[in-house]
Every structure is written in structure tokens, then in C-alpha cells.
Amino acid sequence: MSANILVLVGSLRAGSHNRQFGEAAVKLAPEGATITIHEGLDALPFYNEDIDLDGEVPDAAARLRHSAGQADGFLLISPEYNGTMPAVLKNAIDWLSRPFGAGALTGKSVAVVGTAFGQYGGVWAQDEARRAAGIAGGTVVDDVRLSVPGSLTRFAETHPVDDPEVAEQLSAAIARLSEGATAQA
Incomplete structure (x- = not known):
């Protein structure tokens, strides 16, 4: 059975290293997995029950x-903005959490990875994203953790897919997520 993985990138900047993580995930997809980056989070209005x-x-x-x-x-890919996840990613989780108890995340595997300039690689933001996705009904794959620090220098001239250490760790994370997604499908 194959796994269809949707990537939500928490950075809207065209040259974002987290966007590059998403591109790397697409290239590193294991056999039997389809990985797609969702486009359009920038057009998503803030969640409001009235709309x-x-x-x-x-x-x-x-x-x-x-x-x-x-x-x-x-696969949620999050940088860290002021110690937490970006609003665009939280907003996407909010839209996917509804209707309560039957949203699109409910019962599906979710993994969170990313990179940030700081020395911890965005770990706080990624923990927040895991918590929000779990509360929204997702089944968080807690053993998938990849927080790459120093993004501005580490990826200044290298795409994450061309960094052997990152590519190996991201491949393992995607494979683990795909296993979980296939088991639940």
C-alpha cells in the first residue's frame, strides 16, 4: 500500500530553508510514497467560525x-518565529481541525521537522506544532524529530537535499511517517 503525504510549510518566503526542506522531502520520498507540498497557505484567511x-x-x-x-x-515543516510556530501553520491546523472531532487531521499520522537560525533549530516551534496537531486529532509520530540549527549559515550555499546528514535524517523521518500513514490508511 502507498502513502500520500501532504506537506504544510510554515514559511511563506520564496527562498525559505523550510520550503527547501519540503522540496527535499519530495525528492527523497521512499518508494510507494507520494509527497506533495500544499500551495496556498498564504491565501488562507484566519480561522473564524463565522466564515x-x-x-x-x-x-x-x-x-x-x-x-x-x-x-x-x-509532514509539517516549521521554522521558529519568536519562540513558537508561525501563524500560517497554526492557522492551517485550525482549519483542518474542523469540524471538531472529524477534521481532516483526525486519525492521520503527523510528523514535524524543520530548521531555524537559532542554536536549537526551531525545537520549541516544532513542539508547539506537534501539540496543536495532536489536539486537532492527528496521530503525532513522536519519534520523528529533526530540528536543524544554524539554517542561515548551513544552507547559505547548500540545499538541504544536498547536505548528506540532513538528507539521511529527513529520509528516515519520511520513511517513518510513511510507515505510520500506511498502517493507518
Whole structure:
């Protein structure tokens, strides 16, 4: 059985190292896994129950929910902004958590990885993303942890897929996530 993994990148910047992590994940997908980066988080309005109405859900939210509904698992890629995850990633989790108890994350495997400039690689933000995804109904694969520090210098001239240590660790993380997603599918 194959796994369909949806990637949500918490950085909107075109040259983002976390975006590059997503690109690396696509290239490093194990056999039998399809990994797709969701485009459009920048167009997603902040979650508000007043606009989350049957037949009236904003297009960006409907597209996200549709893509998430097709996924067997999720790879959340988070930088760290002021000690926590970026609002764009939290907002995506909020949209996917509804309807409560039956959102698109419910019962599906979720792993969180990323990189940040600081010395801990965004570990606080990634812990926050794990917690939010779990509360939203996802099955967090806790043994998948990859927080790469020093992103500005480490990836100044090297794409994460070309960094042997990162590529090996990211491949292992994706393989573990794919196993979990396949088992739950």
C-alpha cells in the first residue's frame, strides 16, 4: 500500500530553508510514497467560525481541506518565529481541525521537522506544532524529530537535499511517517 503525504510549510518566503526542506522531502520520498507540498497557505484567511459555513467556506480553506482529505499523513515543516510556530501553520491546523472531532487531521499520522537560525533549530516551534496537531486529532509520530540549527549559515550555499546528514535524517523521518500513514490508511 502507498502513502500520500501532504506537506504544510510554515514559511511563506520564496527562498525559505523550510520550503527547501519540503522540496527535499519530495525528492527523497521512499518508494510507494507520494509527497506533495500544499500551495496556498498564504491565501488562507484566519480561522473564524463565522466564515466556516456549509457551502460558504473560503476557496483557499476548501482547497486545503480537499487536499488534506486525500492525504494519509502530514509532514509539517516549521521554522521558529519568536519562540513558537508561525501563524500560517497554526492557522492551517485550525482549519483542518474542523469540524471538531472529524477534521481532516483526525486519525492521520503527523510528523514535524524543520530548521531555524537559532542554536536549537526551531525545537520549541516544532513542539508547539506537534501539540496543536495532536489536539486537532492527528496521530503525532513522536519519534520523528529533526530540528536543524544554524539554517542561515548551513544552507547559505547548500540545499538541504544536498547536505548528506540532513538528507539521511529527513529520509528516515519520511520513511517513518510513511510507515505510520500506511498502517493507518
